[in-house]
Amino acid sequence: xxxxxxxxxxxxxxxxxxxxxxxxxxxxxxxxxxxxxxxxxxxxxxxxxxxxxxxxxxxxxxxxxxxxxxxxxxxxxxxxxxxxxxxxxxxxxxxxxxxxxxxxxxxxxxxxxx
Amino acid sequence: xxxxxxxxxxxxxxxxxxxxxxxxxxxxxxxxxxxxxxxxxxxxxxxxxxxxxxxxxxxxxxxxxxxxxxxxxxxxxxxxxxxxxxxxxxxxxxxxxxxxxxxxxxxxxxx
Numbered sequence: 001x002x003x004x005x006x007x008x009x010x011x012x013x014x015x016x017x018x019x020x021x022x023x024x025x026x027x028x029x030x031x032x033x034x035x036x037x038x039x040x041x042x043x044x045x046x047x048x049x050x051x052x053x054x055x056x057x058x059x060x061x062x063x064x065x066x067x068x069x070x071x072x073x074x075x076x077x078x079x080x081x082x083x084x085x086x087x088x089x090x091x092x093x094x095x096x097x098x099x100x101x102x103x104x105x106x107x108x109x110x111x112x113x114x
Numbered sequence: 115x116x117x118x119x120x121x122x123x124x125x126x127x128x129x130x131x132x133x134x135x136x137x138x139x140x141x142x143x144x145x146x147x148x149x150x151x152x153x154x155x156x157x158x159x160x161x162x163x164x165x166x167x168x169x170x171x172x173x174x175x176x177x178x179x180x181x182x183x184x185x186x187x188x189x190x191x192x193x194x195x196x197x198x199x200x201x202x203x204x205x206x207x208x209x210x211x212x213x214x215x216x217x218x219x220x221x222x223x224x225x
Contacts, residue, residue: 004157033213042217043158043203056210091157100146103213105157 002026006092006106013082013113021077021109023092031095032075033103034067036060036088043091049075082113116141118216120204126222127194135189135219137204147180147187150203152218158203162189194223 005024013019025032034046047057049067066078075094079086089110093103119138127133137147146165150158164171164180164187171178177190191198201218208214 035215043152043215045212045214048212056212058212089155093157100163100207102148102160102163103158105159107157108155110155 004092004094004104004106006109010110015113016081019079021090023075024073025075025094026104029094029096033093034077035091038088084113087113118204120216121219124220129223129225131194133191133194133221135202137187139185142206144206148205149189152201152203196223196225199223
């Protein structure tokens with residue numbers, strides 16, 4: 001069964017550094033998402049992406065964050081200047097078909113900012 | 115503001131019993147509701163979707179009900195097994211089509 005893959009599985013970075021989290025969504029899916037989950041807390045929506053542009057973003061997704069689909073297969077999340085509070089699990093998800101289809105999640109990248 | 119509330123306390127049940135998890139929501143007018151399963155350190159996995167005009171949906175040992183008047187969904191696992199131990203997440207689409215999740219209810223099924 002096709003799946004969403006994320007790399008790396010664990011990223012450690014120093015505060016103030018830039019990080020890029022990478023995702024390969026399911027190939028025929030059209031909608032792409034990033035979520036984050038701080039340890040012990042709920043899965044929080046960051047951003048959705050459709051037709052090569054952001055379709056919606058949450059308050060969390062400020063100017064430090066950006067997304068890109070550089071080559072038609074990868075979907076990336078960049079954090080320009082990481083803060084300690086960015087430490088979390090980041091999940092990529094994709095969805096095919098209509099907007100009420102289920103989301104398919106990757107297994108996440110654990111980001112640790114020191 | 116929009117809220118999705120799930121039992122914050124863990125649910126411990128014995129193998130073979132039925133587990134019932136609750137999801138309540140406020141300030142949503144959902145056309146549908148979804149349930150996901152999340153294992154530690156893993157991404158959520160879709161289980162079931164129920165539409166507003168469906169009172170009940172079943173899939174194998176899983177059953178979901180959806181009461182838009184009470185603004186509540188119930189998620190049942192019958193004949194529970196230790197392998198069902200996980201966190202179960204309720205999810206709704208907000209006004210802008212992003213899927214929002216509740217905090218989830220942790221289920222532990224003991225032999």
